[in-house]
Amino acid sequence: MDEFPAIDLSHLLPAAQGLARLPVAERIQRIRADRWIGYPRAVEALNRLETLFAWPSKQRMPNLLLVGPTNNGKSMIIEKFRRTHPTTSRDDQEHIPVLCVQMPSEPSVTRFYVALLVAMGAPLRPRQRLPEMEQLALSLLRRVGVRMLVIDELHNVLAGNSVSRREFLNLLRFLGNELRVPLVGVGTREAYLAIRSDDQLENRFEPVMLPLWEANDDCYSLLASFAASFPLRRSSPIATPDMARYLLTRSEGTIGELAHLLIAAAVAAAESGEEAINHRTLSMTDYAGPSERRRQFERELM
Missing domain, CATH: 3.40.50.300 (P-loop containing nucleotide triphosphate hydrolases)
Structure with missing residues (x-):
């Protein structure tokens, strides 16, 4: 396991607290695994x-x-x-x-x-x-x-x-x-x-x-659940109105795309040592939303 001083992992679910002590490579495998969020x-x-x-x-x-x-x-x-x-x-x-x-x-x-x-x-x-x-x-x-x-x-x-x-x-x-x-x-x-x-x-x-997601209490709760399930060693401040609007804009409002974006940011957080999903780690991802992917593909066809 990685060596790191005893820190407060109370921002995580109990199961994720144990995973947060694993080496980076193992944590990334857990981050990329399917997870059920009961919204x-x-x-x-x-x-x-x-x-x-x-x-x-x-x-x-x-x-x-x-x-x-x-x-x-x-x-x-x-x-x-x-x-x-x-x-x-x-x-x-x-x-x-x-x-x-x-x-x-x-x-x-x-x-x-x-x-x-x-x-x-x-x-x-x-x-x-x-x-x-x-x-x-x-x-x-x-x-x-x-x-x-x-x-x-x-x-x-x-x-x-x-x-x-x-x-x-x-x-x-x-x-x-x-x-x-x-x-x-x-x-x-x-x-x-x-x-x-x-x-x-x-x-x-x-x-x-199951409509597209909006920046409301259900969305904040969903983001908090995601943050608590990723085995990162610092708290991820994503369950806020501003962050919700930013994430929904990039992911275009579906939970599948939102999960892809958050997983990419969590992987970047673990690899970089930032250990939290924030604007810095979100900017490190190579995630592109559905419309952006379509535009990229159309440019390549021209």
Whole structure:
């Protein structure tokens, strides 16, 4: 371990206090690791998912639509929930209470059933007809005990033509009625537009929004949580209105970009010996926000 005099690490969470005594290289590995920050909207979304998960089976099940900009924490919320209800195995039989599947980039009913079968680890036969795939998928979904079906990247349904969109929306209704389990759609605003185009589905899917972040109390709390989780040996003064506005401007308001920026600054703080996220270490990062990255790429194409 690095040698350093006994210092006050009370600005860190208990788990991070121990990590702060590790060598720089090990601390950087911990800084770059995924971390869960339970901010209010994420906790609300998890609570809604738990309520749905415990819902008694009936013909018309309630569903949920988790909507927000790209890179704003939707997938992390779903992954957190999935880990709470993990896949188990008993007597050579898998039990998958929460099945997550990604909407194909070129949406069709056939490709979606293929994605479902792959997610359950089912062997695929060549040239399998749609009715056979449908019956196999339904049989396996029941056999593995799926209690919630999560469809990520649901906005991809709009990539299809009007016929394929209608077929897939009909499929959602069919799966909900047939399986009697809640469906959870995850995607951008376009996912909401796709569901809203069908009156019956719109009434079944309750939207939960994850908007862009603003400099408010929730944001200050989020920044304080990040600062307390990074194993840095000095306090990081980032949970302030001025710093929040600066960070949100650079990251363009999504939690994913904000995390990338803060991680880059924390790494710079550890490497430089500054040991805190501040304007100095933030200026050391090579982080570029989404718009800046696009401009850089467009300049290189010219």
